[in-house]
Amino acid sequence: MPGKTPTLSQLYHLAEQLELDKELPVQTARERDHAIAVDCSAGDDSGRLLFWLDAVSAQRRGADGSKEPWLSEASAAALGRLLALFFGFSGMAAFLLTSGRGLVNVFMFLLLFVVIQFLLCLVAAVVMAFTLGPGQAPVVLPLNPARLLVARAFPDRRYLREAQSVVRLVFLRYGQELGALFTLGAIAAFFVVLALSDFTFVWGSTFQLSDSLVEDMTAALAAPWSAWLPQATVGGDLIFATRFHPAITSLGPDNIEAMRGWWPFLIMSMLCYALFPRLLLWLLSRYFYGQQMRTAITRLPGSERVLARMKTPLVRTQGEGAGARPPARDISGVPVDQGLLLLNWANALTPEDVAAFEAFAAVADGNIVNAGLGPVPAELERLASRFDKPVEQLFVATKSWEPPMADLADFLGNFARVPRCTLFLVPLPHKPVSAARLGDWQVFARALPFDLVDVQALERG
Amino acid sequence: MTTPTFAVVGRPNKGKSSIVATLARDDSVYIDAKAGSTREANSYPMKVDGETLYVLVDTPGLQRARAVLDWLNAHCSDAAARPETVRAFVERHEGDPNYRDECQALRPVVDGAGIIYVVDGSCPYGADYEAEMEILRWSGQPSLALINPIESDEFVAEWTAGLGQFFRTVRVFDAHRAEVTKQLELLELFGHLHPDWREPLERAVAILRQDRQLQAQGASSYITDFIVDAIDYKVEQAVPEGLPLEPVQKLLFERYKAHLVKRERQCRQRVEELYYYSNLSKSEHSLELEESDLFNIEKWYLWGLSQTSLTAAAASAGAVVGGTTGMALDVASGGLLGGLGTLVAGAGGAVSGVWGARKYADKIGQMKVRGIPTGGNMVCYGPSKNINFPFVLLGRALLHQRLVSTRTHADRNVLDLTQPPLEGISDRERKRLAKIFDDLRNDRKHDERRAQLAAMILGWCSDVPPH
Numbered sequence: 001m002p003g004k005t006p007t008l009s010q011l012y013h014l015a016e017q018l019e020l021d022k023e024l025p026v027q028t029a030r031e032r033d034h035a036i037a038v039d040c041s042a043g044d045d046s047g048r049l050l051f052w053l054d055a056v057s058a059q060r061r062g063a064d065g066s067k068e069p070w071l072s073e074a075s076a077a078a079l080g081r082l083l084a085l086f087f088g089f090s091g092m093a094a095f096l097l098t099s100g101r102g103l104v105n106v107f108m109f110l111l112l113f114v115v116i117q118f119l120l121c122l123v124a125a126v127v128m129a130f131t132l133g134p135g136q137a138p139v140v141l142p143l144n145p146a147r148l149l150v151a152r153a154f155p156d157r158r159y160l161r162e163a164q165s166v167v168r169l170v171f172l173r174y175g176q177e178l179g180a181l182f183t184l185g186a187i188a189a190f191f192v193v194l195a196l197s198d199f200t201f202v203w204g205s206t207f208q209l210s211d212s213l214v215e216d217m218t219a220a221l222a223a224p225w226s227a228w229l230p231q232a233t234v235g236g237d238l239i240f241a242t243r244f245h246p247a248i249t250s251l252g253p254d255n256i257e258a259m260r261g262w263w264p265f266l267i268m269s270m271l272c273y274a275l276f277p278r279l280l281l282w283l284l285s286r287y288f289y290g291q292q293m294r295t296a297i298t299r300l301p302g303s304e305r306v307l308a309r310m311k312t313p314l315v316r317t318q319g320e321g322a323g324a325r326p327p328a329r330d331i332s333g334v335p336v337d338q339g340l341l342l343l344n345w346a347n348a349l350t351p352e353d354v355a356a357f358e359a360f361a362a363v364a365d366g367n368i369v370n371a372g373l374g375p376v377p378a379e380l381e382r383l384a385s386r387f388d389k390p391v392e393q394l395f396v397a398t399k400s401w402e403p404p405m406a407d408l409a410d411f412l413g414n415f416a417r418v419p420r421c422t423l424f425l426v427p428l429p430h431k432p433v434s435a436a437r438l439g440d441w442q443v444f445a446r447a448l449p450f451d452l453v454d455v456q457a458l459e460r461g
Numbered sequence: 462m463t464t465p466t467f468a469v470v471g472r473p474n475k476g477k478s479s480i481v482a483t484l485a486r487d488d489s490v491y492i493d494a495k496a497g498s499t500r501e502a503n504s505y506p507m508k509v510d511g512e513t514l515y516v517l518v519d520t521p522g523l524q525r526a527r528a529v530l531d532w533l534n535a536h537c538s539d540a541a542a543r544p545e546t547v548r549a550f551v552e553r554h555e556g557d558p559n560y561r562d563e564c565q566a567l568r569p570v571v572d573g574a575g576i577i578y579v580v581d582g583s584c585p586y587g588a589d590y591e592a593e594m595e596i597l598r599w600s601g602q603p604s605l606a607l608i609n610p611i612e613s614d615e616f617v618a619e620w621t622a623g624l625g626q627f628f629r630t631v632r633v634f635d636a637h638r639a640e641v642t643k644q645l646e647l648l649e650l651f652g653h654l655h656p657d658w659r660e661p662l663e664r665a666v667a668i669l670r671q672d673r674q675l676q677a678q679g680a681s682s683y684i685t686d687f688i689v690d691a692i693d694y695k696v697e698q699a700v701p702e703g704l705p706l707e708p709v710q711k712l713l714f715e716r717y718k719a720h721l722v723k724r725e726r727q728c729r730q731r732v733e734e735l736y737y738y739s740n741l742s743k744s745e746h747s748l749e750l751e752e753s754d755l756f757n758i759e760k761w762y763l764w765g766l767s768q769t770s771l772t773a774a775a776a777s778a779g780a781v782v783g784g785t786t787g788m789a790l791d792v793a794s795g796g797l798l799g800g801l802g803t804l805v806a807g808a809g810g811a812v813s814g815v816w817g818a819r820k821y822a823d824k825i826g827q828m829k830v831r832g833i834p835t836g837g838n839m840v841c842y843g844p845s846k847n848i849n850f851p852f853v854l855l856g857r858a859l860l861h862q863r864l865v866s867t868r869t870h871a872d873r874n875v876l877d878l879t880q881p882p883l884e885g886i887s888d889r890e891r892k893r894l895a896k897i898f899d900d901l902r903n904d905r906k907h908d909e910r911r912a913q914l915a916a917m918i919l920g921w922c923s924d925v926p927p928h
Binding site for chain 2: 022023025026027034161162299301302304305308312313314315316317318319320
């Protein structure tokens with residue numbers, strides 16, 4: 001993994017995993033990432049993150065079993081390359097073969113196969129400069145054929161801001177690749193048609209250009225290679241001889257051969273201004289793609305936390321034994337009193353509460369009844385059997401945060417024959433029963449029809 | 462060399478467990494106002510990648526010191542045999558229920574642990590303590606005394622004088638309020654008790670110091686994530702042609718709120734875990750805060766900026782954006798405008814910033830409805846354009862982080878999240894924040910601004926300088 005350029009798909013998976021990690025407790029993440037780091041030999045941060053991603057998402061990927069789409073990025077790219085070659089070849093062949101009387105206008109040739117290509121390269125260079133410079137990727141034309149290929153590179157439909165510059169470089173890479181293949185196809189067609197068919201190069205324009213101006217222009221265009229490849233330049237004689245006018249009649253074999261003298265210049269123009277910049281930009285976009293991808297990976301929100309967990313030692317100072325926890329209440333020694341009945345009013349107590357409060361230790365398991373939630377007659381009927389047996393004391397657990405209600409008073413009025421009743425006020429977690437609320441309940445208790453009644457505020461441990 | 466071990470001993474209810482909880486950063490240590498809550502000796506090893514650098518042992522309180530000292534006196538013939546006599550006492554009485562706590566406390570000491578003797582500085586010194594100090598002296602182990610002012614420091618001077626007769630080192634250490642630097646200093650001091658313990662304790666302190674910095678980095682990273690997410694967040698829903706929009710708008714607002722509340726809670730939980738809090742309970746205020754205050758604009762003054770500060774910050778951020786544009790105009794004109802572009806665009810930006818601050822002051826986000834070419838509407842809520850909103854989120858997050866990071870693990874009180882949090886931030890920083898939030902909101906230099914925000918938050922979260 002180290003040294004290998006990450007893919008867009010890995011970037012997306014990493015972003016997804018980092019998002020999932022936000023749900024993970026810190027200690028769990030610390031232990032997991034530290035264990036992963038022990039086996040990691042990557043020398044740079046992006047390598048570490050990719051190693052981590054592989055280790056963390058191995059199981060999830062296995063479980064997903066996601067299928068490759070029928071038209072993957074690779075197959076779409078192969079198809080795109082073939083089409084670029086085809087369009088380049090057929091474009092050039094059509095241009096040459098459809099020229100009237102076999103006369104090919106050099107200016108039109110240069111415009112279509114050199115100037116436009118060169119201008120597109122310039123636009124691509126500007127886009128690359130913007131992508132790498134201010135970090136704000138410019139928009140991509142909807143007509144750009146590279147869109148079709150890049151669309152296949154996304155593993156899902158998420159918008160990932162961190163991937164912006166990387167995606168733009170993928171656009172550029174594919175754009176230059178397709179452009180270069182188009183030019184190669186055109187060059188191939190040029191040679192094939194030149195070998196098989198008779199056609200000649202002429203020049204002419206509606207702007208009355210002088211021979212010397214055209215000579216200067218061609219000399220300027222040929223400047224990069226004129227010194228070491230003079231055969232690929234055009235001289236004044238050829239320019240004079242190939243000036244087009246509608247009444248041109250000198251199309252004998254000798255003249256045709258002379259007029260063909262343009263082709264080395266045209267080939268070199270294509271190589272120098274259409275193909276070479278494309279290849280240069282393609283190489284640059286490949287290089288910067290790797291660089292930007294590594295940056296994007298380390299810049300993903302949350303990746304800095306993973307790296308910190310991987311690089312730092314696993315520190316633990318907390319206790320490990322059960323002794324660090326509060327001692328459990330030992331109520332095994334408390335004798336069960338069958339004369340006690342616990343009335344759990346409106347679910348004031350959870351099952352855990354019953355075990356947690358010492359006050360209820362003496363209540364037998366079968367002597368806990370719930371009330372205060374259903375229809376009153378049904379509850380009274382259900383409780384009647386309980387009161388067949390002698391009940392010496394009634395415990396009532398109520399919610400301390402609720403005010404005393406007549407409903408409870410009415411309900412307890414049915415059990416006035418029980419000699420003693422204790423109201424237990426169950427507190428909220430972390431909030432003891434307030435004195436004011438205790439007072440309310442004490443007033444309420446005084447009005448209950450028992451011989452002996454008291455109120456106790458429970459305390460959570 | 463054996464691992465440095467420190468037994469924290471003393472009378473019941475003098476804050477031994479609190480000291481251990483603070484130093485071990487363990488909020489699960491059982492602490493009770495009732496005396497004798499610790500019944501077993503519990504170990505708290507500091508482990509770094511599995512290697513134990515030191516161990517703290519929390520012990521039950523000594524309850525029958527005079528009887529133990531009597532036994533020791535009765536069974537010792539000369540001073541050189543005193544450590545062995547203490548060992549003999551422990552071995553003889555290990556199963557005796559009367560001396561259960563004493564044996565639990567003395568066992569690590571006779572096994573070679575250093576002694577950290579703890580007393581309460583809010584209670585007066587008494588001669589009745591001397592028996593237990595004498596027993597500890599008999600053990601012959603290196604020792605120091607800590608005065609823990611549980612309720613006040615009224616008797617600290619008295620204790621310092623009294624303890625000085627039995628211990629060479631006496632320190633005051635408030636287990637409930639001690640800052641991290643004080644905790645680290647104390648650990649370093651433990652290392653001075655024995656030459657062999659110095660190196661591992663120094664290493665431990667260096668690692669804990671680094672860990673503290675990592676906690677601040679982690680907290681700033683989680684808070685930054687949360688704020689950037691909240692600034693960008695929006696919810697949308699397609700509504701078919703002919704269906705009413707109002708219920709969908711209500712639903713979207715609820716979804717928007719629920720998401721932010723969940724993210725805020727998640728951020729807090731992670732920050733608490735970073736500082737090793739697993740049982741931290743929040744006050745009723747915080748529950749209200751999570752559920753409603755975040756969306757109660759009238760209460761935002763508690764967390765965000767005041768109207769005046771907000772206007773100044775918004776004007777400044779607008780002026781910077783406008784001024785930059787104007788400057789570009791001036792440069793492009795080759796100075797022909799004589800700086801007029803910068804001046805006019807800067808002023809325009811400031812006015813537009815203030816206008817934006819006022820326009821969106823009474824709402825968090827905006828509900829937008831746009832038609833879909835295939836029919837129906839797309840209803841969207843957010844992202845928030847309210848200038849105070851990220852300040853409110855930041856204020857709440859910073860307050861929580863500050864309370865968590867400055868609290869000790871012995872503190873069992875609920876978090877009080879009602880202090881004004883952004884008071885300590887200077888005007889310059891507020892303006893800078895306003896600019897960062899504005900750029901994040903408008904997706905300008907996103908990565909760079911995010912990094913700047915994280916750096917600023919880290920500055921506010923850090924409390925331990927690199928060693």
